Amino acid sequence: MIEEVDLMIDNARLRDELEPYRDDSIDDPAMARMPLKLENEYLSSILAWERAPALPIRDWFNPPLHIPPPESLADDSLTARLHETIERLHSQSIVLTCTDxxxxxxxxxxxxxDILPCCEKKIDGTGNQLEYRCVDDTETWLTYYADAVERRRFQEEHQIELPIARKPRYRRELP
Structure with a gap:
């Protein structure tokens, strides 16, 4: 019973703190069916998002992550620097996908x-991950990453000829 009262007090506090940010996500009808503990976790995550600073990704690091310009590096040193940089990004829960x-x-x-200067909200805590999809257009996604079902759905929806599906040339195992 005491735990339930504590959860209700936390819920009221979270809702008060969220009042300046009020929108549909806070008043989602699905929340009425959530257990109070889960609702409080959800409200806490919204509050963390609202309060998080938007910073260039390079400034998520201490000291800021500055890497040499690509044209200044020979191929072998660039590859080594790339792997180091990907590991550093992963250390801040930044995951790169669709890179192959x-x-x-x-x-x-x-x-x-594109990535290091990009301003994103930095949210501390476990389970918070920023996924950066390294695909800049639909054709690339359809060519290399869409599975047969996704390709068929896209074709049916848009009534267009699809690019030929291909395997990416540069297979990577990224963290």
Whole structure:
């Protein structure tokens, strides 16, 4: 009984703190069916999101993660630097997906030019992960990453000719 009262007090506090950010996610009817403990976890995650600073990803690191420009590196040193950088990103729960169609230099350039300067909310805590899909267009996704069902659905929905499905050239095992 005491635990239930504590949960209700926490719930009221969370709802008060969330009032300035009030929107449909807080008033979701599905929350009425949630156990109070789960609802409080959900409200806590919304509050963490709302309060999280939006920072360039390079500034998520201490000191900030600055890497040399891609054109300044020879191929062998670029590959080593790429693997180090991917490990560093993973240490901050930043996961890269759909990278196997890119050469090491192309992926490094994407990290340098697009990912590190990109402003994202940094949310501390376990279970919070930022996935960065390294696909910039639908055709690339359809060619290398969409499975047969996804390809068929896309074709039916858009009534277009699909690109030929191919296996990506650069197989990677990323963390």
């Amino acid at each position: 169609h890119l050469s090491d230099r192309e992926l490094y350039r994407l990290i340098y030019r």
